[in-house]
Amino acid sequence: MMGRLNGFSYLSFKALYSFHSVRLFFFFRLIDPMLHYVFIAAIASALVGSGYLSYIIIGNIAFYAAQIMIINFITMFRMERRFGTLELNIAAPMNTFVVIFRKSIVPLADGLFVFLFGLLIGQLLFKANIPWDQLGNLLLIVLVVTFSVLSLSLFFACLSLLFSNINLFLNLILGGLQILCGVHFSAHLLPGWIESISRILPLTHGIEALRTLYGLEAYNVQSLLMKEALIGLGYLTVAILIVKVMEYAARRSGALVKSA
Amino acid sequence: MNSAELLIREIKYFTNFNNKMYQFLLFFQPLVFLTITYFLGQMREGIEVERFIVASAIISMWSYVLYSSGSALVSQKWSDTLKMLVVAPVSLFSVILSKVLSNAVIALISMVITFIYSVVIFRFDLHIPNVWLFFGSVLVLVFSLSVIGLMLAFIFSAFENVFAFQNLILTPLIVLCGVFLPVENFPVFLQVIAYGIPMTWGVEAVYSSLSLSSEMYQQAGFSLLLSGVYLIVGLVFYKRIEIALRSKGNWGVM
Numbered sequence: 091m092m093g094r095l096n097g098f099s100y101l102s103f104k105a106l107y108s109f110h111s112v113r114l115f116f117f118f119r120l121i122d123p124m125l126h127y128v129f130i131a132a133i134a135s136a137l138v139g140s141g142y143l144s145y146i147i148i149g150n151i152a153f154y155a156a157q158i159m160i161i162n163f164i165t166m167f168r169m170e171r172r173f174g175t176l177e178l179n180i181a182a183p184m185n186t187f188v189v190i191f192r193k194s195i196v197p198l199a200d201g202l203f204v205f206l207f208g209l210l211i212g213q214l215l216f217k218a219n220i221p222w223d224q225l226g227n228l229l230l231i232v233l234v235v236t237f238s239v240l241s242l243s244l245f246f247a248c249l250s251l252l253f254s255n256i257n258l259f260l261n262l263i264l265g266g267l268q269i270l271c272g273v274h275f276s277a278h279l280l281p282g283w284i285e286s287i288s289r290i291l292p293l294t295h296g297i298e299a300l301r302t303l304y305g306l307e308a309y310n311v312q313s314l315l316m317k318e319a320l321i322g323l324g325y326l327t328v329a330i331l332i333v334k335v336m337e338y339a340a341r342r343s344g345a346l347v348k349s350a
Numbered sequence: 351m352n353s354a355e356l357l358i359r360e361i362k363y364f365t366n367f368n369n370k371m372y373q374f375l376l377f378f379q380p381l382v383f384l385t386i387t388y389f390l391g392q393m394r395e396g397i398e399v400e401r402f403i404v405a406s407a408i409i410s411m412w413s414y415v416l417y418s419s420g421s422a423l424v425s426q427k428w429s430d431t432l433k434m435l436v437v438a439p440v441s442l443f444s445v446i447l448s449k450v451l452s453n454a455v456i457a458l459i460s461m462v463i464t465f466i467y468s469v470v471i472f473r474f475d476l477h478i479p480n481v482w483l484f485f486g487s488v489l490v491l492v493f494s495l496s497v498i499g500l501m502l503a504f505i506f507s508a509f510e511n512v513f514a515f516q517n518l519i520l521t522p523l524i525v526l527c528g529v530f531l532p533v534e535n536f537p538v539f540l541q542v543i544a545y546g547i548p549m550t551w552g553v554e555a556v557y558s559s560l561s562l563s564s565e566m567y568q569q570a571g572f573s574l575l576l577s578g579v580y581l582i583v584g585l586v587f588y589k590r591i592e593i594a595l596r597s598k599g600n601w602g603v604m
Contacts, residue, residue, distance in 0.1 A: 122518055129521035136530035137387065137402060138394045261374040265382040275389040 099195040144218040149273040151208035155201045156239040162197035163243035164250045180340045238292035238322025244329040360452040380410045380464040407464035411457040419450040419499025423507045436595045443588035450499035454492045487559040490570045491552035497577040500584045548576035
């Protein structure tokens with residue numbers, strides 16, 4: 091069973107990802123996030139001063155991991171559609187969601203790696219010192235945020251099948267999340283109705299919990315984590331429903347939403 | 351086809367609502383950066399709003415030039431028109447130069463869009479003390495962006511996954527060219543690299559025009575001078591590409 095799971099995930103990784111070499115991995119999973127944090131640090135230092143640096147970097151570490159997972163998932167669905175294997179997933183004698191879950195293992199590991207590496211970079215470059223005495227809670231936050239973002243990514247990946255060209259959709263999602271989830275500034279600064287939207291998105295509570303653990307905000311971490319997990323569960327449920335509806339529609343019409 | 355006609359065609363193509371990627375760069379990215387600027391501005395009193403509106407505009411302009419001009423040469427290969435350009439009665443350099451110039455002019459549109467958003471949507475108090483001086487410095491910046499676009503088109507022709515590698519230089523060049531922090535604050539070796547890029551001088555000239563500093567003329571002069579040097583180097587590179595394409599039928603990954 092384990093071997094089959096590993097083989098399935100490994101084949102999916104080799105087929106869908108461009109990170110086949112150590113050199114590319116170095117560029118896109120180590121250098122690129124670091125450059126992103128430096129860019130954000132430059133904005134923060136120029137606009138609000140270096141005292142705000144840790145606050146904005148912590149938000150961006152979580153956001154960058156989310157960005158990787160969302161791009162991974164949407165790319166996975168896009169490539170499956172482009173190479174004609176999306177239909178095979180539906181036709182496989184196995185629950186479609188189990189197929190997707192197995193393929194999710196690599197994006198999940200990728201996002202987790204980027205998240206943890208980001209925290210290390212935060213400590214080394216931006217003096218966002220990891221609260222080592224709270225390591226257990228920190229890892230719990232990372233896991234909960236990764237789960238909720240994974241659910242959101244699956245939800246967006248399903249929605250992306252409605253578009254023949256997903257570039258604009260993907261960029262709008264990433265731009266929107268930066269603003270709505272309090273990545274660069276507190277979500278409390280948003281006007282009331284926009285903040286209500288931000289409160290039903292994954293990442294918002296996770297970032298607040300992370301900042302609280304780093305001593306940059308003062309909230310109840312347990313309550314925030316509970317909300318983050320529930321929101322993640324909600325998106326996962328909706329994503330499962332969408333997959334089921336897509337599967338039903340695909341079996342009936344013999345086509346999967348919009349062709350690429 | 352004359353240059354004006356080519357420019358109009360390029361504008362139509364890049365601002366077309368079917369062109370999803372450039373739609374985001376031109377119309378939505380300025381909104382994202384201005385929103386971030388707006389809310390970060392609420393964290394601290396008395397920030398220099400003009401500078402950050404201009405910084406948002408430069409980010410949009412640079413992103414646009416990077417993605418459109420950076421793939422100008424390799425996209426000819428993708429659309430299978432490169433061989434036609436090589437045998438055309440105009441040099442490859444002239445074709446790519448006209449494309450990067452028109453891309454830089456379209457990038458100027460993104461600056462105008464950023465200004466419109468900042469005044470209409472965000473109600474920023476955008477005060478430019480001398481509009482003509484500012485416009486002159488922006489034209490210098492646009493020229494430096496065109497020349498960088500020309501060089502990037504050459505460099506990225508060596509990469510298979512162009513857009514992924516373009517992402518890697520998107521933000522470092524914004525930081526390096528002093529869009530947010532003055533270049534003088536950087537370590538010496540970074541300053542040397544930064545001042546070797548015409549965009550750095552162009553950015554400084556734009557900011558100097560906002561503060562009506564007399565240094566603007568000197569900075570604009572350096573930007574034009576460096577851009578001229580890059581243009582000559584570009585001409586040599588493109589001649590070599592043409593020779594390689596004609597003799598071997600390929601160039602790098604192309």
